[in-house]
Amino acid sequence: MKDTVITVAVKRRELWIWLTCFIVSNLVNITTIICYTTPWYEIFTQLGYVTVMSVLLYALTVVARLVWYVVRRLTSSEDKR
Amino acid sequence: MDRKEFLKDCGRMGLAGWVLSIFPWLESCSDRTRQEVQGEKARIGIIGTGSRGLFHIQHLLQMPQVEVTALCDDYTPHLEDAAQYYPSAKLYSDYRRLLEDRNVDGVIIATPLYLHAPMTLDAMEAGKRVFCEKAMAYSQEDCLRVYNRRKELGAVLFIGQQRLFDPKYIKAMSMIHEGRIGDVVGVRNYWYRNNNWRRDVPSPELERRINWRLYSEYSRGLMTELACHQLQNGSWSIGMLPEQVMGSGHLVHWTKEDKRDVFDTVSAIFTYPNGVNMTFESIISNKHFGMGEQILGSQGTIDLVSGLIYSDEPMPKGSGIHQLVTQIENGIMSNSVFAGTSWAAETSPLAPGLPIMPNVTVNTGESTIGAEADGSKEIIEAFANAVITGRQPEKILEESYYASQFALLADRAMHENRILTLDDRFKVPYEPIRNRA
Numbered sequence: 001m002k003d004t005v006i007t008v009a010v011k012r013r014e015l016w017i018w019l020t021c022f023i024v025s026n027l028v029n030i031t032t033i034i035c036y037t038t039p040w041y042e043i044f045t046q047l048g049y050v051t052v053m054s055v056l057l058y059a060l061t062v063v064a065r066l067v068w069y070v071v072r073r074l075t076s077s078e079d080k081r
Numbered sequence: 082m083d084r085k086e087f088l089k090d091c092g093r094m095g096l097a098g099w100v101l102s103i104f105p106w107l108e109s110c111s112d113r114t115r116q117e118v119q120g121e122k123a124r125i126g127i128i129g130t131g132s133r134g135l136f137h138i139q140h141l142l143q144m145p146q147v148e149v150t151a152l153c154d155d156y157t158p159h160l161e162d163a164a165q166y167y168p169s170a171k172l173y174s175d176y177r178r179l180l181e182d183r184n185v186d187g188v189i190i191a192t193p194l195y196l197h198a199p200m201t202l203d204a205m206e207a208g209k210r211v212f213c214e215k216a217m218a219y220s221q222e223d224c225l226r227v228y229n230r231r232k233e234l235g236a237v238l239f240i241g242q243q244r245l246f247d248p249k250y251i252k253a254m255s256m257i258h259e260g261r262i263g264d265v266v267g268v269r270n271y272w273y274r275n276n277n278w279r280r281d282v283p284s285p286e287l288e289r290r291i292n293w294r295l296y297s298e299y300s301r302g303l304m305t306e307l308a309c310h311q312l313q314n315g316s317w318s319i320g321m322l323p324e325q326v327m328g329s330g331h332l333v334h335w336t337k338e339d340k341r342d343v344f345d346t347v348s349a350i351f352t353y354p355n356g357v358n359m360t361f362e363s364i365i366s367n368k369h370f371g372m373g374e375q376i377l378g379s380q381g382t383i384d385l386v387s388g389l390i391y392s393d394e395p396m397p398k399g400s401g402i403h404q405l406v407t408q409i410e411n412g413i414m415s416n417s418v419f420a421g422t423s424w425a426a427e428t429s430p431l432a433p434g435l436p437i438m439p440n441v442t443v444n445t446g447e448s449t450i451g452a453e454a455d456g457s458k459e460i461i462e463a464f465a466n467a468v469i470t471g472r473q474p475e476k477i478l479e480e481s482y483y484a485s486q487f488a489l490l491a492d493r494a495m496h497e498n499r500i501l502t503l504d505d506r507f508k509v510p511y512e513p514i515r516n517r518a
Contacts, residue, residue: 028402028405029401029402032400032401032402032404032405033401034401035401036398036401036404036405038400038401038404042400042401042402045400046400046401046402046403049400049402049403049406050402053402
């Protein structure tokens, strides 16, 4: 088994992706506040929900990227043949 | 529930301070009256010792201020049953002899309907204080006769409308008058049973005497025996009297086995001057819905029987994001967040009602004799106190009078198949029960 090295660039990229997910989740929260006419303080009180949602969105991006990676690997190996 | 508990219930209702000014008849069982009658005895005679008479005896036995000095019934087995509870009471088979008894200050009349008016009139003439079971009388004319004579004599007269003394009704009416359910827009009453309404008869010649409720010669059937209790809900909650009544009554089911001639299925609609309708329906061949008395308001509903209040205001649905998650869970994401539903099926809301007060006792209405904790004990106790004090409680007679009048009017409407209004000659002064706050 060999050591795995996560570079600073990768860490930074993943953090940016999660941060984007967190911002999107907050935008969803704000949208629901407007649509359901609930109080604005839910921007803060619903941060738990928002955080969970951001993690779920991040997990979705991981799955999407994995799919993209597998597809690319398959298509590039076919090209080599 | 004893009197202390009753008043404690009033306290729990938050009514203790001003309850007596809104519901003045409760003065007859207030702390002040209790102190006033302490150490004194109400000497009571009971006329009619059948099932309802015995039901009252069970309550009277618990009241230290009551001494039952005389019992009367022309059916010996009933008289003997009652005498077991009061061995020293004088026994009579003719009520007129009981009325001559100087050791009787007040009488409880629990006899068939057709006897209510003559017995009440005779008892008042004899100077007795009177409690008579509902309905007040067999005919509208007799109701008026009893009402007027009581007024002339200044007698004490209670009619057995026990809901006037039931804490949950008092609390509910107080909430209605405060506007907790908005404007009263409808009143629904129903009373369903599935039994033949018969008592066992030891020999055939006693059939009409024992099962008097089934024969129009003695009773007006479901309207006077059941509706009479519920009809006062309308005037009590709306604060006015019905303007007209229509109804339909038929013998639908209990026709095969007996010769009864009162309806076993009735429906009546009472319309108030403001257009609000009160309905009463009774069927005694299906009991699925039991007994119900519901005041429908523009902002909510109070179920008087179960003591629950239902709000028409939407229940809080949680935070916006929580509502979104719920909608996703429900699979209706497509039309929800940005548009909202424009139509919802008008089915009954599933939101549970909230109790209007703690420890509500629910009466199913199935008993043909009487129910516990429905105000029956309290009204008898109030009467016992009034026998001692000689004071007629305010308003209670007018409420009872009109409950009887409209029950009888609806019965007439059913028989004549017409829409009827109460004749002016039957109208007596009526001040609605309203919050003075």
